Amino acid sequence: MSESTITALVSPEGSLEILSNHEVNRLKDKSEGGLYRLFRQCALAVLNTGVETDDCKALMEMHADFDVRLVPQPRGVKLELINAPAHAFVDGEMLRAIREHLFSVLRDIIYTHSIPETVPGFRRDNPDDITNLVFHILRNAGVLQAGRQPDMVVCWGGHSIGHSEYQYSKEIGHQLGLRGLSIITGCGPGAMKGPMKGATIGHAKQRVRNGRYVGITEPAIIGAEAPNPIVNELVIMPDIEKRLEAFIRCGHGVIVFPGGVGTAEEILYLLGILLHPDNADLPFPVIFTGRPENAEYFEMIDKFIRNALGDKAAEKYEIIIDDPVRVAQTMKKGMKEVETFRRAMQDAYYFNWMLKIDPVFQLPFDPNHATMRALELHRDQPVHLVAANLRKAFSGIVAGNVKENGIRQIQEKGPFEIAGDPTLIKPLEAMLEQFVAQNRMKLPGLQAYRPCYRIVSGAA
Numbered sequence: 001m002s003e004s005t006i007t008a009l010v011s012p013e014g015s016l017e018i019l020s021n022h023e024v025n026r027l028k029d030k031s032e033g034g035l036y037r038l039f040r041q042c043a044l045a046v047l048n049t050g051v052e053t054d055d056c057k058a059l060m061e062m063h064a065d066f067d068v069r070l071v072p073q074p075r076g077v078k079l080e081l082i083n084a085p086a087h088a089f090v091d092g093e094m095l096r097a098i099r100e101h102l103f104s105v106l107r108d109i110i111y112t113h114s115i116p117e118t119v120p121g122f123r124r125d126n127p128d129d130i131t132n133l134v135f136h137i138l139r140n141a142g143v144l145q146a147g148r149q150p151d152m153v154v155c156w157g158g159h160s161i162g163h164s165e166y167q168y169s170k171e172i173g174h175q176l177g178l179r180g181l182s183i184i185t186g187c188g189p190g191a192m193k194g195p196m197k198g199a200t201i202g203h204a205k206q207r208v209r210n211g212r213y214v215g216i217t218e219p220a221i222i223g224a225e226a227p228n229p230i231v232n233e234l235v236i237m238p239d240i241e242k243r244l245e246a247f248i249r250c251g252h253g254v255i256v257f258p259g260g261v262g263t264a265e266e267i268l269y270l271l272g273i274l275l276h277p278d279n280a281d282l283p284f285p286v287i288f289t290g291r292p293e294n295a296e297y298f299e300m301i302d303k304f305i306r307n308a309l310g311d312k313a314a315e316k317y318e319i320i321i322d323d324p325v326r327v328a329q330t331m332k333k334g335m336k337e338v339e340t341f342r343r344a345m346q347d348a349y350y351f352n353w354m355l356k357i358d359p360v361f362q363l364p365f366d367p368n369h370a371t372m373r374a375l376e377l378h379r380d381q382p383v384h385l386v387a388a389n390l391r392k393a394f395s396g397i398v399a400g401n402v403k404e405n406g407i408r409q410i411q412e413k414g415p416f417e418i419a420g421d422p423t424l425i426k427p428l429e430a431m432l433e434q435f436v437a438q439n440r441m442k443l444p445g446l447q448a449y450r451p452c453y454r455i456v457s458g459a460a
Contacts, residue, residue, distance in 0.1 A: 004086040009071065010079045010094055010102065019077050023110050024070050035109055038219055041404075042105040042236060043068045045222040047081070047088045049098055049229055079106075097229045104141065108236035109219075111140050127359045134237070134245050135351055141235045143214060143250055144350040150252040150338045152212070153331055154184045156266045157191025157257025158440050159225050168291045168324070169194030169257050175328035177202020177211065181335070184251050186243075187215020187234060188225025191257040196230040214250075218243045224402035239364045240395060244269045249352045252338045253285035253331050256317075258297050260440035261401065261432070265394035267301070269361060271309060272387030274316045278356035283341050285334025286317040289327050300434060304427050308390060309383050360388045367396030367406060369413055372453075377420025377428075386424070393418055393428070400452025401441055407452075415454040422457075429455045 019027075030036045044066050067082040079102065088098050115133055116122045123129050138144050153176055157169060173183060173195030183199050185192035196213045203211035215231035218239055227234050237243040248254070248270060256267060274284060288298050298319050305313050320327050339349070347354045365371065375389050396416055399406030410416070419425065432453070435441055441449050 005066075005083040006086050006089050006092070007080075007082050008084060008089070008092070008094065010081060010099060019070070019110065023114070024072065024077075026113070027070055027106075027110070035113060039106065039109050040066070040068050042109065042219055042222050043079075043081075043102055045226045046098060046101040046105055047085050048223075049088070049095075049101070049226045095229070097231075101227050101231070101234045104234040105236055108137060108141060112137055112236075112238050125359075125363060127357070127362055130242065130359075130362045131245065131249070131357070134242050134249060137237060137242075138235060138246055138250055138351070141233065143233055143235060146348075146350060148349065150335045150342070150349050151181050152184050152214070152251045152253075153181050153195075154247050154251035154254045155191065155195040155257065156186070156254060156259065156263055158259030158263055159186075159188050159190040159192065160260065160440055161190045161258065164291055165258055165294070166190060166194045168289075168322075170198035171324045172255065172257075172289065172327055173198025173200075174202045175324045176331065177208070178206060179328050179332045180206060180208055181328070181331065182212035182214070184212075184214040184216060184247060186221075186225060186262075187217045187227040187231050189228055191259060192225070193228040193230065194257075195255070196228065200230060216243055216246050220399070220403045220405065223404065240265075240398075241362055241364050245357060245362065248273065248284075248355065250350065252349075253334050254287070255327065255331065256286070256288045258290050258294050258440070260435045261394045261397040264301075264431070264435075265391050265398060267305070268387045268391040268394065271305065271313045271316055272384045272391065273355065273357055273361060275309065275313055275384050275387065276356050276358060282354060283334065283337040284316075284355075285331055285337070287327055287330060288317055288319045289323075290321060292322045295321050297434075297438075300431060304431050307427050308424055309387055313383070313387075358384060358388070360385060361391075365392045365395055367392070367399045367416070368409060369416055372396045372416040372418060375418065375420065377418070377424050379421055379423065390424070390428070397432070397453050410452045415452055417454050417456045419456045425455060 026035045027039055028036055044063055063085065065083045069080040071078045071080050088094055115136060116124065169191045176183065176195065177199035183195050185196060199211060199213065212233060213230050214233040215227050216235045216237060217225065217227070218237045222236065235246065237246050244266065254270060256263065270286065273279065288301065290298060302314060302319065318330065320330065342349055345354060375393055377389055377393065379386065400410045400416055436449055436451065
């Protein structure tokens with residue numbers, strides 16, 4: 001039986017009400033250079049908030065008859081949604097959170113594609129231009145708020161987790177909320193939703209009325225991880241690299257819960273940056289945490305990091321098992337250290353300008369069969385490049401697991417091949433096997449997980 005749908009005219013909710021003729025035409029443009037397909041894909045993902053799926057390609061195919069049209073009005077713009085999922089509505093009215101998210105998508109897609117056209121000399125491969133683009137997107141979305149002391153905790157972890165792990169992430173969020181801290185996640189389900197849900201209760205108990213639940217995503221992943229309804233500030237970054245930079249530029253500390261390849265990608269990105277000599281004295285609290293049964297998981301992660309990046313990388317994080325209060329207290333203490341450092345260096349609280357990010361972590365990586373096979377996974381390079389190339393390997397597996405283009409490539413040409421130094425590849429293969437065994441690759445479905453990668457012998 002097909003899912004019920006609704007056709008409706010929707011007014012803006014707080015993000016963007018006025019568009020130029022040029023912007024309207026680009027959003028209607030269905031050609032390769034137009035924005036119609038991108039906007040339709042992100043809009044459909046938002047309308048499926050709460051749906052348990054992480055297959056972006058299947059989601060698009062399931063709603064092939066969905067359409068979104070811009071309707072100019074004398075006082076602004078409205079959206080006509082044709083064959084929209086009915087669960088986004090209550091008694092014919094769209095849920096307010098979904099309406100907010102829908103117009104956040106419109107705002108960010110328009111803004112992201114207008115900046116390169118309006119800024120003279122803008123280069124997509126220039127590190128300073130990339131960071132400025134991240135800054136302007138976040139500022140335009142209202143995420144960067146002057147006058148607030150450091151309080152933004154980035155929470156990373158798997159979308160495919162069990163009930164007990166979800167409950168633990170919720171308790172961590174509760175303890176953070178009791179201490180007045182706000183949450184940034186990838187905006188989806190699982191370990192991204194749990195901390196936000198817990199923080200809402202902690203904030204309510206402390207009568208925190210300006211609690212922030214920021215969700216940062218990107219077009220290729222939003223269909224697999226639709227925003228959870230607790231998110232009250234949604235931002236769509238252009239790609240995964242700018243999404244990751246946004247996390248650590250506007251966040252003040254990171255908590256990592258158990259996860260799969262996406263979480264491993266985030267860890268390697270963060271550690272690769274923190275290992276840069278220019279960041280040696282920069283305070284940035286990082287905590288890995290989980291339930292008692294997750295102790296072996298973090299032992300595996302720790303062992304992998306020490307083997308790949310060395311013991312110095314392990315000095316950048318603390319592992320705390322089954323102690324939400326200690327996690328929150330440690331993070332609160334870390335926030336004070338960040339505040340003291342930023343004040344002394346006269347750096348902004350709301351955006352970490354001092355953080356040095358090597359261009360290798362900023363330039364977009366396009367995972368395909370050729371680029372995955374060509375990854376330089378060997379030790380004859382600086383440690384931050386080891387981290388960067390391992391990050392790309394995990395990013396490619398994420399694409400093959402849940403992103404529409406990646407899934408399509410795997411269906412057409414078979415699994416991505418990953419090769420390199422056995423001292424790096426063998427531990428990588430062992431960790432991936434554990435992710436599969438623990439159901440951390442994808443949400444459980446009707447069929448067993450089929451790897452989108454193949455480890456091959458010999459260097460690339």
